Amino acid sequence: GGAPDAGREVAAEARGTAPVGPRAVDAATPRAEAASTGPGDVERANALVDEGNRLLAARDFDGAAAAFGEARRLDPRNRRAPMGLGRVAFQQQNFEEAVRLLEPAVGRQGNMELGMAYMRVGRTADAKRQFEMLLERNPSNADAQRALDAVRRQLGE
Numbered sequence: 285g286g287a288p289d290a291g292r293e294v295a296a297e298a299r300g301t302a303p304v305g306p307r308a309v310d311a312a313t314p315r316a317e318a319a320s321t322g323p324g325d326v327e328r329a330n331a332l333v334d335e336g337n338r339l340l341a342a343r344d345f346d347g348a349a350a351a352f353g354e355a356r357r358l359d360p361r362n363r364r365a366p367m368g369l370g371r372v373a374f375q376q377q378n379f380e381e382a383v384r385l386l387e388p389a390v391g392r393q394g395n396m397e398l399g400m401a402y403m404r405v406g407r408t409a410d411a412k413r414q415f416e417m418l419l420e421r422n423p424s425n426a427d428a429q430r431a432l433d434a435v436r437r438q439l440g441e
Contacts, residue, residue: 329359336368340375348372363389371397379404394418399431411435 336351352368359365370385374397382401390398394417402411412435418428 325358326362329355329362329365332358333362333364333368336365336372340368340371343375345372345376370401374401377404383407390414392417394421394428396427396431399428403431403435408435408438412439 332351332355336348336355339345339348339351349369349372352365352372355362356365356369366385366389370382370389373379373382373385379401382397383405386395386398386401394414396414396418399411399414399418402408402414412432415428415432415435418425419432422428
């Protein structure tokens with residue numbers, strides 16, 4: 285396909301991108317709180333992240349967003365909670381929200397969903413960097429290689 289199709293080709297590599305339900309991520313985004321985090325909160329937050337991952341795999345986006353949001357409220361330093369919220373946003377095709385949540389959580393690791401979300405919001409160069417970082421960590425990542433190839437076609441490289 286031509287350049288306009290490249291973003292769709294890259295997006296097709298992502299799993300399950302059908303929009304479902306209301307914007308659960310917005311409701312799950314916690315408000316800033318000054319409460320201290322105790323050891324029980326950290327353990328509960330980790331359990332909620334695990335539950336959120338299970339619900340996300342079952343495509344229960346509202347339930348997953350609620351679990352990740354509560355985990356983030358209990359333990360604001362938990363990096364997996366905003367990652368989970370970003371993955372929920374991505375699965376709901378709320379790509380701007382996915383970028384907002386995934387960017388600070390991913391750091392410089394490279395992340396397939398962040399790269400895909402960048403593609404969907406027109407940030408092709410940022411998407412390319414994500415796929416390159418994934419391949420630096422794991423040169424045999426076929427999904428990242430296909431996504432990078434699609435980005436390069438779109439950029440005319």
